[in-house]
Amino acid sequence: MVNFNGNILEEEHAISINNRGLNYGDALFETIKATHGKLLFWEDHYFRLMASMRILRMEIPMSFTMEFLNEQIVELLNRNNLLNKTVRVKLFINRKEGGLYLPDTNNVDYLITVKPLESDFYLLDETTCQVDLFKDYFVSPSLLSTLKTNNKVLHVVGSIFAKENNLQNCFVLNTDKHVVEALNGNIFIVKDHVIKTPPLEDGCLKGIMRKQIIEIIQSMPEYSLEESSISPFELQKADEIFITNVIVGIQPVTGYRKKIYKNELSKGLLQKLNVKIRLTN
Structure with missing residues (x-):
């Protein structure tokens, strides 16, 4: 119904x-x-x-x-x-x-x-999440690209590309060749004690879970948050990468090409997210 x-x-x-x-x-x-x-x-x-x-x-x-x-x-x-x-x-x-x-x-x-859905809470998915860049088409940054419209052909074709190449996800680039998001969520990269996520001006979706995770990170004095452009080169240097959306919460990326990532921060953030939900609902 x-x-x-x-x-x-x-x-x-x-x-x-x-x-x-x-x-x-x-x-x-x-x-x-x-x-x-x-x-x-x-x-x-x-x-x-x-x-x-x-x-x-x-x-x-x-x-x-x-x-x-x-x-x-x-x-x-x-x-x-x-x-x-x-x-x-x-x-x-x-x-x-x-x-x-x-x-x-x-x-x-x-x-x-x-x-x-299966679970009441957000659970950490530690299964393989191998990603690569989807470079066939690019996001043109504008206010429209930040909206959740049903114009998602790029993400559909990108998802088919990922399946054909035995990938669990792909990162999408904008016309300036900056990494803006994953096929099904926003992205965060971690290097030492700095966490970066693309700014809305780069064309990424104005994600609801992105907002929650930013608020949680801002309450963690041991980390600093930057909303700034991410180059593909930075993916190789990152200690950890994770994808966020409101259904899965936080999805750690396990590998990009030959690079393997940790997921310690993802675990901690997921715990804080579930606490936030219990306190506000």
């Missing part, structure tokens, strides 16, 4: 062939982790969504309060018997049907889908 504009429907009845997200990529989405009916980092997701809708000149309905959208998600969890589970929630917003490149209206539809 899905929630389409407040109506609980079977999946096959939710999207028409004229959907503007389907036809023109005229859509945004938020991927949210919910645990036992509680939406993790919901305020951050909500405000990112509102800011993104404004940037794309979508009309924000008066009903789109934090409370309303939370209620719509929880109702869908209840109807799918998932209130006592940990779930991936996808909140999809598209401009209503009509028009070609120029839409007939800036009003929006919303669609919510849910899918169960």
Whole structure:
């Protein structure tokens, strides 16, 4: 079951062939982790969504309060018997049907889908995560590249490239040949006691988990955080690299080409992340 504009429907009845997200990529989405009916980092997701809708000149309905959208998600969890589970929630917003490149209206539809996950907490995945650079196409840095839109062809092709080359992920470059993100999350590199992550100006996604990890690192006096451009050369010199997103939390990178990495900081950060969640939810 899905929630389409407040109506609980079977999946096959939710999207028409004229959907503007389907036809023109005229859509945004938020991927949210919910645990036992509680939406993790919901305020951050909500405000990112509102800011993104404004940037794309979508009309924000008066009903789109934090409370309303939370209620719509929880109702869908209840109807799918998932209130006592940990779930991936996808909140999809598209401009209503009509028009070609120029839409007939800036009003929006919303669609919510849910899918169960295995663990209530963020767990450290110590399985192999071998990465390389994906250099076929590049991110053009702009405000649009920081948004979570459904224009993800580069990441789809990059994921196919990774699979064909027995890789678990790839790093994406921008047009200045700086490393900006992984295929499915933001990246952090560690060298001695300095932790670097690409700045939004380089074109990386304005990730919700990126924000949480930055806040945790800033509370750790033994480390300094830099939001600055990362060259591919720095990957070889790093002591540790990890990828962040709201579903897995922190994914340590085990290897890049012939380089092997540690994961001590990833373990510590993951513990602090789970503590932060218990204290705030």
